[in-house]
């Protein structure tokens with residue numbers, strides 16, 4: 001039996017200075033766990049900002065020096081732990097991406113290696129600690145959704161889909177992030193089978209948004225929502241208009257905890273041991289320049305808003321909105337619940353203002 005409870009001992013969270021990792025630590029503490037919060041570098045501004053936040057929480061032990069690129073750096077962190085929540089990843093768009101650690105120096109190569117080789121490193125440390133019963137791995141919708149063009153309109157993406165399905169190998173090879181997540185999922189499933197001591201549950205979230213707990217969490221999609229509210233153009237994807245598939249971080253981390261605590265045989269559920277987490281308040285996607293801007297305008301009518309570029313080379317950008325994403329399996333099997341996306345977006349912006357991350361421009 002691999003399900004865990006707080007009585008089984010501490011749990012570890014990798015990437016505790018990140019958006020999902022920081023929320024995961026808090027969720028686990030609220031549910032009675034002792035948490036070993038793994039951070040990469042306590043001297044970096046992200047490390048310091050995260051530590052300042054974590055020190056306010058009870059039952060947290062901060063473990064410094066946990067680096068995906070450094071062998072054995074998770075050995076001490078996992079000692080005595082019943083489960084590992086693996087949220088750390090090398091991403092090109094975390095808060096202040098410039099201060100992100102480098103392996104080779106190439107963002108795409110480091111993204112891939114940080115996923116696969118970094119997770120191999122994490123698993124090597126798990127295998128040295130016989131207390132570990134379960135790995136909760138945070139993959140992505142990017143490991144499910146492919147860019148093939150032969151699918152019917154209104155296709156619903158589910159846990160049985162793999163982003164590599166039907167893809168031209170050369171194109172797939174260039175998708176460093178999606179390939180990293182898909183290859184790592186296959187790898188951890190094989191390693192869990194080989195281990196026999198621990199099993200794995202993978203969660204595949206869409207774009208993770210929600211309240212910001214500390215400044216080092218502001219990157220990715222949260223940063224882009226903040227830019228719109230601050231009257232600025234969006235930058236790192238989407239500079240141009242696109243569809244957003246949002247999951248609230250609180251709904252996500254709740255499911256990650258429930259997956260760890262569930263005694264369901266995850267491997268034999270439909271699509272295997274993986275759960276898509278996607279919300280958007282009952283819609284599949286939201287178009288940034290219309291749906292998202294309208295939600296922000298309604299919540300903050302006094303703000304001058306920014307947004308994405310809606311034209312490319314003089315032509316309107318077309319935003320395909322016909323694919324369907326849901327999290328039916330997570331709802332049915334794990335009891336996932338989803339809060340209204342309007343609340344998620346509003347709280348991103350409110351907390352970004354409270355923390356001094358953005359300064360809105362007021363209408364006269």
Ligand SMILES: NC(=O)c1ccc[n+]([C@@H]2O[C@H](COP(=O)([O-])OP(=O)(O)OC[C@H]3O[C@@H](n4cnc5c(N)ncnc54)[C@H](OP(=O)(O)O)[C@@H]3O)[C@@H](O)[C@H]2O)c1
Pocket residue numbers: 014015016017018019020021039040041044046047066067068069086087088089090091093094095099100101114138139140141204205206207208209216217219220221
């Ligand atoms: N954000 C999304 O919308 C989204 C969507 C789907 C899936 N995901 C996945 O969800 C997970 C969490 O994403 P996030 O957006 O919450 O992350 P994030 O806020 O960008 O944080 C990334 C975390 O990974 C750590 N990290 C980076 N390089 C590392 C290394 N070499 N060694 C150890 N730790 C390292 C960072 O530590 P430092 O602070 O020291 O750099 C930070 O704690 C990732 O696996 C991501 O791929 C994210």
